[in-house]
Amino acid sequence: MTDQPLLAAFRRAGSTDGFSSVEASFHPFKEFKAQWTRRGDEVNFLVTDYLERAPPVMLDDFAGCMFQRMRTKRRSEMYSPRMKEWMLSDDFVKLNRPLYLQRSRNLARSHAGRCYDLREGLDRLKAMGLVSTQRDPYLTWTRKPNLQRLGYTSVLMKVVAISSAMDDSRVPQFVSDYVLHHEMIHISDGLRANGTYHDTEFHRREKAYPHWREAEAWLKRLASGR
Ligand SMILES: [Zn+2]
Structure with a gap:
């Protein structure tokens, strides 16, 4: 009907x-x-x-x-x-995000992890001048510690999910902050044509993060399961 x-x-x-x-x-x-x-x-x-x-x-x-x-x-x-x-409006998010979150089964639906709080991470990025948003996205750790996909963003639903593999005292805080930084660039870019999300300009902005080199090394280590 x-x-x-x-x-x-x-x-x-x-x-x-x-x-x-x-x-x-x-x-x-x-x-x-x-x-x-x-x-x-x-x-x-x-x-x-x-x-x-x-x-x-x-x-x-x-x-x-x-x-x-x-x-x-x-x-x-x-x-x-x-x-x-x-x-890209607030109305769209208000109408659809609750349902999207229900359907996303691997989200812990909490920004506060066992070790790190993603909201504090976002505040650190803001303090460094790396992030300026009118409205913060919905931040959450994943339920399962994904190793292949360490961060995920829905630009439309304004949801950023960070793999709980990094919510671990053995992993330095700057690693999840760096992934959050990456995802926040997607949020600020909004909708783009497929295949153009990670262009040269994107990587230039990504490397504005002070510890990007160490963070990248950690991400490789995590992805390889060591
Ligand atoms: Zn990306």
């Missing part, structure tokens, strides 16, 4: 593309995304349910963007300016 405006938006957006059938429904993906399956001149979209409470115009913009993506087969972001603005 709630899918009707979505379906209408996709049928409008695809009306000039010559499909005999366009279907679209919401799907509870953990991340904000959409998938489609295409058989001949029939196409079926599964669309992130984070759009379920979006203003109706956003459904039109999103549908238009999906058809364009399908035509050009490019993975780059092509959201409309107003859609981007909405996706």
Whole structure:
């Protein structure tokens, strides 16, 4: 029932593309995304349910963007300016973050770890002039001590997760601070085209952290399990 405006938006957006059938429904993906399956001149979209409470115009913009993506087969972001603005707004976070956190099972949902507090880490970065945010993101340690992925950011949900592998007295504080610094650059960059997140400029800013060399050495050590 709630899918009707979505379906209408996709049928409008695809009306000039010559499909005999366009279907679209919401799907509870953990991340904000959409998938489609295409058989001949029939196409079926599964669309992130984070759009379920979006203003109706956003459904039109999103549908238009999906058809364009399908035509050009490019993975780059092509959201409309107003859609981007909405996706990066406080409203979007308020509407969707609680559900996102529920779906993220590996989050401890606490900034205070056994040894280190991520909020204090963020304060240290601010004091060094490395971070300036209008609103702090949701900071949390992971439940499991991931070794492959030591930090993770959802730019849309404004969530930063740091691997609890670094919440350990044997690992110096600057290691998790450095990973937090990395993730905060993603937060300040916002939405970018796929594949351009870690560009030269990103690495230049990353190395503004005083202990980056020692921190990188620690991250290698952790990733190799030593
Ligand atoms: Zn990164």
